[in-house]
Amino acid sequence: MLQNLATSLITKLAVSNHLDGDDVRAIQALQVRQRNLGPRETIVADGERPDACCLLAEGFAFRSKTTANGERQVLSVHIPGEIPDLQSLHLKIMDHDLATVTPCVLGFIDHEQLKKLNRERPNVAAAFWRETLIDSSIFREWIVNVARRPAVPRMAHLLAEMHTRLRAIGLTRDGQFGLPLTQSDFGDCLGLSTVHVNRVLQHLRSEELITVKRSEFHILDVRRLKELAEFDATYLHLDPDI
Amino acid sequence: MLQNLATSLITKLAVSNHLDGDDVRAIQALQVRQRNLGPRETIVADGERPDACCLLAEGFAFRSKTTANGERQVLSVHIPGEIPDLQSLHLKIMDHDLATVTPCVLGFIDHEQLKKLNRERPNVAAAFWRETLIDSSIFREWIVNVARRPAVPRMAHLLAEMHTRLRAIGLTRDGQFGLPLTQSDFGDCLGLSTVHVNRVLQHLRSEELITVKRSEFHILDVRRLKELAEFDATYLHLDPDI
DNA sequence: CGGACTGTTGATTCGAATCAAAACCGGTGG
DNA sequence: CCACCGGTTTTGATTCGAATCAACAGTCCG
Numbered sequence: 391m392l393q394n395l396a397t398s399l400i401t402k403l404a405v406s407n408h409l410d411g412d413d414v415r416a417i418q419a420l421q422v423r424q425r426n427l428g429p430r431e432t433i434v435a436d437g438e439r440p441d442a443c444c445l446l447a448e449g450f451a452f453r454s455k456t457t458a459n460g461e462r463q464v465l466s467v468h469i470p471g472e473i474p475d476l477q478s479l480h481l482k483i484m485d486h487d488l489a490t491v492t493p494c495v496l497g498f499i500d501h502e503q504l505k506k507l508n509r510e511r512p513n514v515a516a517a518f519w520r521e522t523l524i525d526s527s528i529f530r531e532w533i534v535n536v537a538r539r540p541a542v543p544r545m546a547h548l549l550a551e552m553h554t555r556l557r558a559i560g561l562t563r564d565g566q567f568g569l570p571l572t573q574s575d576f577g578d579c580l581g582l583s584t585v586h587v588n589r590v591l592q593h594l595r596s597e598e599l600i601t602v603k604r605s606e607f608h609i610l611d612v613r614r615l616k617e618l619a620e621f622d623a624t625y626l627h628l629d630p631d632i
Numbered sequence: 633m634l635q636n637l638a639t640s641l642i643t644k645l646a647v648s649n650h651l652d653g654d655d656v657r658a659i660q661a662l663q664v665r666q667r668n669l670g671p672r673e674t675i676v677a678d679g680e681r682p683d684a685c686c687l688l689a690e691g692f693a694f695r696s697k698t699t700a701n702g703e704r705q706v707l708s709v710h711i712p713g714e715i716p717d718l719q720s721l722h723l724k725i726m727d728h729d730l731a732t733v734t735p736c737v738l739g740f741i742d743h744e745q746l747k748k749l750n751r752e753r754p755n756v757a758a759a760f761w762r763e764t765l766i767d768s769s770i771f772r773e774w775i776v777n778v779a780r781r782p783a784v785p786r787m788a789h790l791l792a793e794m795h796t797r798l799r800a801i802g803l804t805r806d807g808q809f810g811l812p813l814t815q816s817d818f819g820d821c822l823g824l825s826t827v828h829v830n831r832v833l834q835h836l837r838s839e840e841l842i843t844v845k846r847s848e849f850h851i852l853d854v855r856r857l858k859e860l861a862e863f864d865a866t867y868l869h870l871d872p873d874i
Numbered sequence: 875c876g877g878a879c880t881g882t883t884g885a886t887t888c889g890a891a892t893c894a895a896a897a898c899c900g901g902t903g904g
Numbered sequence: 905c906c907a908c909c910g911g912t913t914t915t916g917a918t919t920c921g922a923a924t925c926a927a928c929a930g931t932c933c934g
Contacts, residue, residue: 437866453772455772455773455776457776457780457781457862458862461780463775463776463779463780465772465775465776477765477768477769480758480761480762480765481762481765481766481769481869481874482873482874483866483869483874485769485772485773485866485867485869486772508754509754512750512751515757516722519722519761519764520722520723522761522764522765522768523719523722523723523764524723525768526719526764526767526768526771527719527723527727529768529771529772529774529775530695530697530707530727530728530771531697531727532771532775533705533707533771533774533775533778534697534699534705534707536775536778536779536823537705537778537779537822537823538699538703538705538823539699540889540890541889541890572911572912572913573912573913573914574911574912580779581778581779581780582890582891583890583891583892584912584913585890585891585892585893585913585914585915586889586890586891588913588914588915589890589914589915591913592914604899620699620700624679624725624727625727627723627725627727631724632723632724632725782921782922783921783922814879814880814881815880815881816879816880816881824922824923825922825923825924826880826881827881827882827883827922827923827924827925828921828922828923830881830882830883831882831883831922833881834882
């Protein structure tokens with residue numbers, strides 16, 4: 391099972407990075423402590439000083455901040471193979487929460503070990519750095535999304551992004567994918583009220599752009615959805631040469 | 633003058649990182665090509681593949697994206713000592729624009745040279761990585777700001793952030809600092825119309841929180857402004873131990 | 875002096891929040 | 905197997921913050 395955990399990481403890294411055989415072996419040699427969490431559990435909380443990073447092997451996770459009046463703003467949605475708190479390697483205090491959305495299989499890797507790997511394999515270090523930079527790029531697009539796009543294209547953009555990212559790791563079948571978020575979760579992602587999320591989803595359905603059945607999304611017309619969202623996948627840097 | 637350019641970088645890096653004498657010497661030995669730009673000039677454009685990074689030695693710069701309908705969303709405001717396009721070291725295609733706001737003194741450093749420095753001085757590499765992670769953290773807070781805070785606290789938060797960051801590099805005198813943005817620029821930062829920015833600034837003045845005189849901001853009551861903005865500087869990671 | 879930004883003001887519109895209440899599950903236990 | 909419960913989803917009515925539209929005043933600069 392330990393091998394499986396590292397495997398999801400390798401799959402994800404290989405999407406955006408050139409890894410050679412030695413890199414892969416070095417990653418597979420990592421000591422990964424498996425931990426299974428239920429839905430809606432905190433992995434690391436704002437203000438903590440973790441000494442390990444968390445590899446998300448299965449399930450979905452959120453990074454989020456909570457404002458003084460109790461509103462939650464989701465900052466990013468994480469999918470299998472990602473290390474959502476990789477930044478903790480160099481930023482000692484967590485400035486946000488990391489929590490599961492669905493039941494998750496997690497793998498914890500000590501900072502010490504990751505630092506050693508980075509020293510010994512500069513190519514892997516570069517790949518990790520690049521992953522954090524892609525993260526950053528996704529945040530930038532997220533800013534544009536919440537600051538500028540009206541509710542309908544805003545939601546369309548999120549769906550287009552999740553579809554593209556899930557497809558890169560093989561978690562879609564022809565426009566369909568599971569995205570087990572409640573409408574309230576979508577609201578927290580997009581800065582919209584639950585009521586409005588509901589109306590926006592109805593609109594997307596009435597336009598025959600998507601269907602949703604119990605967290606199973608089906609994008610009926612990828613091109614039109616992307617057009618509506620003005621979605622351009624460049625910012626995801628899915629190709630190592632981009 | 634070349635020395636001066638690297639010096640601004642060292643000053644800035646030293647705020648958030650532990651650098652030893654050899655690190656400093658190595659950075660000072662970098663070949664930096666100076667270039668002076670006027671206000672509102674593009675440094676690197678969306679879609680380009682730069683082969684150098686740009687050190688901002690003097691002046692203010694914006695990173696921004698432009699939406700299909702021509703609206704500009706500013707993603708970050710950059711101040712002297714920063715390398716706003718450091719991510720281009722690992723993300724080959726620019727996914728946004730980088731442009732001057734005021735006249736700027738820039739120093740260009742070839743990617744090749746930075747990569748060599750990173751290989752030879754892992755501690756400097758870690759500092760650069762950390763700088764990009766702080767960037768990321770600032771984006772996260774920016775998301776919360778534009779997605780959740782009403783216009784007045786939103787503006788207050790931006791002012792509190794700029795005050796804190798400028799203070800760290802010695803560019804404030806007791807609550808006062810130059811921030812040469814037009815109200816239209818503020819609108820592009822905050823996702824607000826120019827008209828509303830104007831009204832928000834009036835409100836902050838009427839509350840005796842700030843005064844503004846020709847781009848010279850004076851924060852009259854730092855505590856109250858931060859309270860209003862629910863500003864907590866942790867996310868800036870200004871201390872190397874945070 | 876004139877022109878072009880930049881800042882200011884007022885009137886109106888509009889998108890999304892809020893409030894309130896139903897309807898719709900999926901699971902639990904009697 | 906059905907009644908019930910909590911969490912979701914849906915619907916409708918109303919309010920509110922910020923955009924938009926339209927002028928107008930300042931200020932800088934050639």
